[in-house]
Amino acid sequence: MPAGSGPTAIHARGVTKTYGHVRAVRGIDLTVAQGETFGFLGPNGAGKSTTIAMLCTLATPTAGHIEIAGHDTRREPHEVRRAIGLVFQETTLDGDLTAAENLRFHADLYDMPTASLPARVDAMLGLVGLTERRGSLVRTFSGGMRRRLEIARGLLHRPRLLFLDEPTIGLDPQTRAHLWTYLSEIRAREDTTIFLTTHYLEEAETCDRIAIIDGGRIVAQGTPAELKSVVGADRIELRTEDDTAAAQALRTRFGLEATAFPGGLRVRAEDGARAVPALCAGLGVLVQEVTVIRPTLDDVFLHHTGRGLRDDAPPRGGDGAGDPR
């Protein structure tokens, strides 16, 4: 961290959480800089929710310590809570209050200055395009509108750090795109740090940095580019006249270990595009189709957790089965 840029948004060391005999989180270190957008990925049951619960003071770590915006979560929970905003997967709005009343409730609980409050409420409702529905009961809102209102509410008290737990799950692509427009606007204007979990690849790609958690441990951490370079090689998928012979040739002539998949063979190569001509020329088997695939975050995820990012997206995500592979 450069000097003078304020406290680190999240500083967690050796964080552990044990429920009875279950070790949900096993010694996690996390550092998130102020202003960063940080992606927190992991399969279901990897310890994601438990970690978030500890970061936002809803659960106490069994061991280790966490500082949020320079405040210890155990000793100064109120300061931590004041510094963070939360948008959960499930709705946490009161359906029997109007949109404006839900915000008003939030403002009073966060003891926001009353003089500037109406302007702030208007600004946030405007940001998420709910100005005209401010007087409507939230129970009449669609899922997308509710999520937008949750984001407006999460940002209302100008948190330094916004937690977003699957913020766009179950939303149509258009609403998802809108949400990201609001978020980047707020990020630019108010220097808000964003900590998010997601099962969407494109959302993970936009993060400044990413951590992957599996089995209660951080198994990888870095920028998307760094993480992809660890997985390294490109993937070449070949469809040939005789896959068995081709696999044999790949091993003996090129020293490449091929794996069979329903569509043909798959090999890894440092620079896929350059390797293809040589492969086609030297294989001795007629190649019918070649695809070169650059590593994606999905590959990174697969590499570290043995599962695809979308494989176990929460049920509301629509296609729970994910991409067939």
Add this chain to the structure above:
Amino acid sequence: MSHATTGRGTDRSPSVPAGPAGPGRRSRRLTAELRAGRMVWRREMMHFWRDLPRVASALAQPLLFLYILGIGLGRLVAGSHTSDDYLLFLFPGVLVMTVQQPAIAVGASIVWDRESGFLREMLVAPVGRITLLLGKCLGGATVATCQALVVLASAGLAGVPYRVDLFAALLAELLLVSLSLTVLAAALAVSVRRVQTFNVALSVLLLPLTFLSGMMFPVSAMPDWMAALSLIDPLTYAVDGMRQTVMTFHHGPLSDYFDRVTWGGWQVTAAAEFTLVAVATLVGVVVAGRRFSRAE
């Protein structure tokens, strides 16, 4: 990589003055808690006003109880020769019955708030859990007392005189009794995770508490074993305390079933009874507060 933040965030209004810790900061903290508690209370009032049809139907029950069942039972109790003061006997109990349902509903709404997710919004706010709990319980007490006002307004029909001092006393007592019932429900609600469990626990508790309270028949008329149970029922003291308050303002002879609750011959005073209710409420707040603070 990380975005350097050089002197940005100037539009960030400081939510807490970064002054030195001291009495100023503490009093600011207290104002913040009061404001939050008031908002939690207000939310209950907002739900109440938006749900007036349900309130009206909830009021039908005690009114029917008092003016149909009460008049009918009154004839049975008093025979045909005396003026029926059974309605007067029943009146305080029906007031308690009126506040019982809404008070418990609000205490129970913690379970619903958890179910609907709204509880989380409150739990992550920079507010003490006890503030949230008290705001909620006071909201329940207010809502319940507002409903009881309707029954109270019909006091004349039951032979209760319309007097400002009597009504003020009854209202204060109702507020306390409602609060204790809300706290009871809240203590149960924070101890229980599932709505079904809560409903079962409540129905197992509530009916015996009501029947044993001396609301419909005096404790003195109960067999010993029942009277003994009745004496450990907090509702007994709420009903008897309010009955004593009404009797203070009643002139003229009363049927002999207007017996007061006694402890080994000592007639328990209304003041003692309400102190008891207040202490029970306080214990309930502490228990609920501790459980609530541990809730994750």
